[in-house]
Amino acid sequence: MTNWTFSSEEASSLQQELATHVERTTQLNQVRYIAGVDVHIHNEVGRAAIVVLDFATLKPIDVGTALRPVTFAYKPGLLAFREGPIIFDAFERLEIRPDLLIFDGHGIAHPRRLGIASHLGVMLNLPTIGCARAPSLGHHGNLSKSKGSYTLIFDESEVIGAAVRSHDNGKPLYVSIGHRVDLTDSIKYVLACCRDYRLPETTRWADKIERRVEKPKFK
DNA sequence: GCGACAG
DNA sequence: ATCTTGTCGC
Numbered sequence: 001m002t003n004w005t006f007s008s009e010e011a012s013s014l015q016q017e018l019a020t021h022v023e024r025t026t027q028l029n030q031v032r033y034i035a036g037v038d039v040h041i042h043n044e045v046g047r048a049a050i051v052v053l054d055f056a057t058l059k060p061i062d063v064g065t066a067l068r069p070v071t072f073a074y075k076p077g078l079l080a081f082r083e084g085p086i087i088f089d090a091f092e093r094l095e096i097r098p099d100l101l102i103f104d105g106h107g108i109a110h111p112r113r114l115g116i117a118s119h120l121g122v123m124l125n126l127p128t129i130g131c132a133r134a135p136s137l138g139h140h141g142n143l144s145k146s147k148g149s150y151t152l153i154f155d156e157s158e159v160i161g162a163a164v165r166s167h168d169n170g171k172p173l174y175v176s177i178g179h180r181v182d183l184t185d186s187i188k189y190v191l192a193c194c195r196d197y198r199l200p201e202t203t204r205w206a207d208k209i210e211r212r213v214e215k216p217k218f219k
Numbered sequence: 220g221c222g223a224c225a226g
Numbered sequence: 227a228t229c230t231t232g233t234c235g236c
Contacts, residue, residue, distance in 0.1 A: 039226080041227075074227085076224035083226070105225045115225065132225050168235070174225085226227060 004072065004081055011081050012112065019114040021122045027180045028100065028127055031055050034193065035098035039083040046070040046083070048090040052098050058195060064093035077111050080119035087120060099127065100181065100189060106130040109137060109153060109161040109176035121179025128178030129186040135163070135174050145169050150187055162187055166194040
């Protein structure tokens with residue numbers, strides 16, 4: 001399951017098949033635990049982290065990490081095949097199962113409507129949101145500079161996501177449905193997690209944190 | 220043929 | 227993803 005050895009053509013057709021299983025309506029009861037997912041790759045060695053937060057307080061309560069070489073080269077539209085396997089490794093190390101996961105990448109805002117958030121959402125059978133820092137497909141109008149504003153992204157006549165201002169005067173985030181969440185809720189949960197978001201401060205703190213693959217203790 | 224299409 | 231500098235808001 002985590003040994004993905006596909007050609008680009010096979011990967012692409014698998015996406016078309018999996019895309020038929022994506023559900024674009026919200027099926028969330030209560031979100032008690034929400035998780036952020038990201039992968040860092042250096043010299044073809046990947047490090048993945050899934051941080052589970054208590055949604056009420058946004059305090060971290062669990063983390064799953066993984067370290068392994070990546071094999072699939074990056075190709076636009078096929079990010080899930082590069083980062084997916086190591087994300088599964090990290091997910092298996094979680095002790096607390098999140099109700100909702102936010103990915104660093106697109107959901108249905110994707111050529112075959114199956115970005116990494118949708119792909120992993122279907123495979124994990126969990127609600128997911130795509131939250132990318134750069135747009136992929138589609139076009140959108142202007143959005144105001146104030147935090148919380150957003151504008152829909154269209155591909156032809158289809159709404160595939162929204163450009164969302166997560167903080168005043170900052171670069172927008174590109175939010176899209178991953179799986180089992182509608183766009184309105186996707187935007188809502190992303191903004192809720194950006195409650196005190198400030199990129200420069202986040203970066204400064206991140207620089208001070210020693211990279212580690214051991215599981216921190218929260219108790 | 221050219222451009223676009225996360226990380 | 228990466229790299230660098232300047233600018234602005236709080």
